[in-house]
Amino acid sequence: MYDHGLSILEQYGLESTAVYRTRGAIICETEEGRVLIREFCGTPRKLENQAVLLSEIAGKCQVFVDELLPNQEGAYISVDRENTAYIVKRWFEGRECDARYEGDVCTGAAALASLHKVMKMPVQSHYVRESLIREYQRHNAELRKIRKFVSVKKKKNDFELRFLDSIRCFLGHAEAALYRLEHSGYEQLRTWALEQGSICHGEYNQHNVWILSDKEHVAVTNFDKWGFDVQAADLYQFMRKILEKHDWNLKLGQKLLESYEAVRPLSEAEKEYLALRFSYPEKYWKLANYYYTHNKAWISEKNLEKLKKLMAQYEKWQNFSGKMLL
Structure with a gap:
């Protein structure tokens, strides 16, 4: 990928003066600025819509985004001699948001709010996210299926024993969260969000937030999973990942919310939505689902440690989830 990806620059009329490797891509210094090259495996139609979205953001928001660059023929996908597809994006000089530091993550929350104010387009049905009610119904059915699978096993490993010890409690919370969601204002909130053409980043985490070298600007990258949905979904995903690392620190959670709301205040319906999402044991479902869909004959020590941590963090x-949005 290193050499072949670099040759793609010819199709953009660019020449690299320095090249760096990064995760799954290469970064090049050019006379037009820093760019990133990586292989592309998505659909051209969604990529073209993504390019429009990023162009809109760049024109309306102080947060920088990794705009897609068209080649000299005006296409966003370039193919090398071996028929491998690549895309080229604007890139930045800076560092990833550090989840350990309050200042960084609060900056990330504020940047997300700025993006949400301008991330809107006419709805296209193929990019509308699944209803959260249907998602939770599916996840809960999967948890019950995994419980049944583990229960009938004659010989159980440490992970499976701990799973059976904890599933009743966590599944109870999952079912309660679904019931509350079904009887909440979620459907009206989702309908309103789709009428507004509200777009989510889809994978908003500290790895996709960059504190730029001038220390005054922020860049957000990797919009590949964008879609139409309730935008508070992005805020929930960002906060959950940060707070898991900070042992569900209530004060930090409040500061993240304050940083977001200083830019884009949340409606009461969005606050209810966030509260319901935090009450659902998503990380527990992810871990159980990973176990069930992978090799069950060998359970990594890492996954066992993750389950132990979830159980240890239960009370926090x-x-x-009980106090955050009261």
């Missing part, structure tokens, strides 16, 4: 998670 419950305290957070």
Whole structure:
């Protein structure tokens, strides 16, 4: 990929003066600025819509984004001699948001709010996210299926034993969260969001937030999973990942919310939505689902440690989800 990806620059009329490797891509210094090259495996139609979205953001928001660059023929996908597809994006000089530091993550929350104010387009049905009600119904059915699978196993490993010890409690929370969601204002909120053409980043985490070298600007990258949905979904995903690392610190959670709302205040319906999402044991479902869909004959020590951590954090998670948005 290193050599072949670099040759793609010819199709953009660019020449690299320095090249760096990064995760799954290469970064090049050019006379037009820093760019990133990586292989592309998505659909051209969604990529073209993504290019329009990023162009709109760049024209309306102080947060920088990794705009897609068209080649000399006006296409966003370039193919090398071996028929491998690549895309080229504007890139930045800076560092990833550090999840350990309050200042960085609060900056990330504020940047997300700025993006949400301008991330709107006419709805296209193929990019509308699944209803959260249907998602939770599916996840809960999967948890029950995994419980049944583990229960009938004659010989159980440490992970499976701990899973059976914890599933009743966590599944109870999952079912309660679904019931509350079904009887909340979620459907009206989702309908309103789609009428507004509200777009989510889809994978908003610290790895996709960059504190730029001038220390005054922020860049957000990797919009590949964008879609139409309730925008508070992005805020939930960002906060959950940060707070898991900070042992569900209530004060930090409040500061993240304050940083977001200083730019884009949340409606009461969005606050209810966030509270419901935090009450759902998503990380537990992810871990159980990973176990069920992978090699069950060998359970990594890492996954066992993750389950132990979830169980150890149970009370703090419950305290957070109960108090965060009161």
